[in-house]
Amino acid sequence: xxxxxxxxxxxxxxxxxxxxxxxxxxxxxxxxxxxxxxxxxxxxxxxxxxxxxxxxxxxxxxxxxxxxxxxxxxxxxxxxxxxxxxxxxxxxxxxxxxxxxxxxxxxxxxxxxxxxxxxxxxxxxxxxxxxxxxxxxxxxxxxxxxxxxxxxxxxxxxxxxxxxxxxxxxxx
Numbered sequence: 147x148x149x150x151x152x153x154x155x156x157x158x159x160x161x162x163x164x165x166x167x168x169x170x171x172x173x174x175x176x177x178x179x180x181x182x183x184x185x186x187x188x189x190x191x192x193x194x195x196x197x198x199x200x201x202x203x204x205x206x207x208x209x210x211x212x213x214x215x216x217x218x219x220x221x222x223x224x225x226x227x228x229x230x231x232x233x234x235x236x237x238x239x240x241x242x243x244x245x246x247x248x249x250x251x252x253x254x255x256x257x258x259x260x261x262x263x264x265x266x267x268x269x270x271x272x273x274x275x276x277x278x279x280x281x282x283x284x285x286x287x288x289x290x291x292x293x294x295x296x297x298x299x300x301x302x303x304x305x306x307x308x309x310x311x312x313x314x315x316x317x318x
Contacts, residue, residue, distance in 0.1 A: 238276040
C-alpha cells in the first residue's frame with residue numbers, strides 16, 4: 147500500500163513540474179517598459195481613505211492598501227489585489243486592466259461598535275502608467291461576509307456590491 151501512495155505522490159509532483167514548462171503562464175505584457183517598479187501613494191475605495199503601495203512586475207500590478215473608513219469610529223481597513231493588463235490604449239502602457247482583490251470592503255455598525263467586513267471581488271480598471279506615476283480608476287463587483295449582531299439579527303448579508311476606487315501613486 148505504501149508503494150501505491152509513493153507512486154501517486156511521484157506522479158503528482160511530475161505533473162506539477164511539467165505544468166511549469168507549459169504555456170500556462172500569462173503573457174508578460176509589461177516587460178521592457180520604462181516604469182518604476184515600486185510606487186507609493188494614496189486614494190479612496192468606497193468609504194476607505196488609504197495609503198497604498200504598488201509593485202509593477204512583467205505580468206501586471208500588485209497592490210496593497212491600508213487606511214480607515216470615514217463612517218463611524220474610523221475603523222481600520224485594508225485590501226490587497228492584482229491587475230493584469232488586457233488592452234493598451236496608447237503610449238506608456240496606459241489601458242484597461244482586469245483584477246481581483248480581497249480584504250475589507252466596508253464598515254458597518256454592529257452592537258454599537260463599527261466592524262470592518264471582509265470580502266473580495268473582481269474589478270476593471272483604467273490605468274495611466276508612466277515612469278513617474280500610476281493613476282488608476284476602477285469599478286469592481288464583490289461580496290463580503292455576513293454580519294450579525296449579538297441577538298442573531300443580520301446586519302449585512304452576503305450579496306454583490308459595486309466598488310469604485312481611485313488611486314494616485316508616484317515612483318520611488
